[in-house]
Amino acid sequence: MKVKYTHLAAAAVLFCLSCSSTNSSKHAIDALPATALQPYGRHTLNLAQNLELISSAVHFGYTFEGNESRIFASIPNGNGHNYLQYELDGVYQKRIRVSGDSADPIVIKAPTGGKHTVWVYKATEAHTGPIAIEKVTGKNVSAIKKPAAPVIEFIGNSITCGAAADPSEVPCGTGEYHDQHNALMAYGPRVAAAVGANYIVSCVSGIGAYRNWNSDGPAMPQVYEKIDFQDNNPQHWNFGTYTPQVVSIALGTNDFSQGDGKRERLPFDSTRFINEYVKFVQLVKSKYPQARIALLSSPMVNGNNRLTLQNALTEVKAQIDARYPADKPVALHFFQPMQASGCTGHPSVEEHDVLAQELVPFFNQLLQPGM
Structure with a gap:
């Protein structure tokens, strides 16, 4: 009997070890x-x-x-x-x-x-x-997954990217260009959070509507369809992935840029800017036929150029509204002037908050039913 009991005890011990192993695997x-x-x-x-x-x-x-x-x-x-x-x-x-x-x-x-x-x-x-x-x-x-909510796509340049905004770890003028990037703290994600929307950010530093910061292209109209905004990449982005209710476009800062001062730079061409911008808005509308288009000016363009940019965007709106009379009209927002204090004159993280607060009422209105 004693031997039998020993065998039973051993079996019980093995069974308990097996239970313990099973329980621990559940919490592995x-x-x-x-x-x-x-x-x-x-x-x-x-x-x-x-x-x-x-x-x-x-x-x-x-x-x-x-x-x-x-x-x-x-x-x-x-x-x-x-x-x-x-x-x-x-x-x-x-x-x-x-x-x-x-x-x-x-x-x-x-x-x-x-x-x-x-x-x-x-x-x-x-x-x-x-x-x-x-x-x-x-x-x-x-x-x-993200909860269901209206979608805003923010298209733009380095400002939209949150580039040069955060020198908290790597000071301005040191490290690599992307060491000061902070996309989450840029105005777009901040606005989306404030108005209860989901968002996509489609941006490239230095890019413009018809020319870039220090080159003649490829500008945003040539790279927007590429998955990574690289002109030589054959892979296209699937625009059926999301359906934005609003598409915000903020281009123009780099079209006005004087570049690095070494490469020849022609004066800003308003006619070409307007023509290329209109074509780009048409491209965006072909991807998202039901989206409301919003055009933003630039907080980094000041003086006479600020007025020139505002006039150009007003003309873009007029042409698009005339070509698509059945669609909702293009919305415009002109930023208040800003002397940005981030790296290389970009808005800082704190200044992106200022931009976002300025934009929240504008986007809130665009997201209202019937707007």
């Missing part, structure tokens, strides 16, 4: 593959089935339990770096440097246990290069 660290994420903004899945974040402020969300989760991110340039930024439980945290020579995951730490929500954003613009997400790990990690 889970892996969420990139294919399960639900990004918002320009993105693609590469051949390795990693999620490539392309456009400024493209973002994805997930939840996890406990104190820690990990994001496995990489960039194609082994000698370069890029930036993500994130919110934890609705509170903005910081930018995160992604180095090409590091295989270490990004660790997201929560101050308490329980369930947490994370939103991860690309802090830099498309021309900085993609950031590839392989997977996210954590206890009971699960992907979430």
